[in-house]
Amino acid sequence: MTPAQAAAGLVNTMPQPVSVAQLEEYGIEVPESNAQQVAREILTLNLYWILAAIDAHIPLKYRAAISETLFETIRMHWWDSGQLGEGTWEDYQKELNERRAEYGRLVDQEGMSHMAVSAEAASLIEDQGIVPPEDRHKLLVLLIDYAPAAQYGKLLDDMG
Numbered sequence: 001m002t003p004a005q006a007a008a009g010l011v012n013t014m015p016q017p018v019s020v021a022q023l024e025e026y027g028i029e030v031p032e033s034n035a036q037q038v039a040r041e042i043l044t045l046n047l048y049w050i051l052a053a054i055d056a057h058i059p060l061k062y063r064a065a066i067s068e069t070l071f072e073t074i075r076m077h078w079w080d081s082g083q084l085g086e087g088t089w090e091d092y093q094k095e096l097n098e099r100r101a102e103y104g105r106l107v108d109q110e111g112m113s114h115m116a117v118s119a120e121a122a123s124l125i126e127d128q129g130i131v132p133p134e135d136r137h138k139l140l141v142l143l144i145d146y147a148p149a150a151q152y153g154k155l156l157d158d159m160g
Helices: 003-013 020-025 032-057 060-079 089-108 114-127 133-146 149-159
Strands: none
Touching (some): 003 060, 003 149, 020 032, 032 089, 032 114, 032 133, 032 149, 060 089
């Protein structure tokens, strides 16, 4: 497996950015701009788990190539199309790094599970006013469904 093949497999495993209609299927009604913010937070959560899986399953010499290809694919197909809200890709990278550090701290130092990290992401989305507090439990179900953490490590094991 080449780094490009690994990145392609990871991108293909990731859920597409959620739409207003998909959020409505979970009982969450928000305007398009809020749906884009939810999609962005889901992407961030997925990238946290994907990058953790890369670190755990891929030899060091291939990690950067896989990550770079993964990021470039996401930027070209999802970011540049406007599916993930406003702002620059560079600003998003900073945001992603901050979230990764926080999620990593929660997992490494506090021993939080996949579901607990999803709950943390749900709290962040709620705190930003993207989704109303009464939809928190619906949002948590969505995040668990749309951030399949265990699948990424398994995929890399199967491809390796």
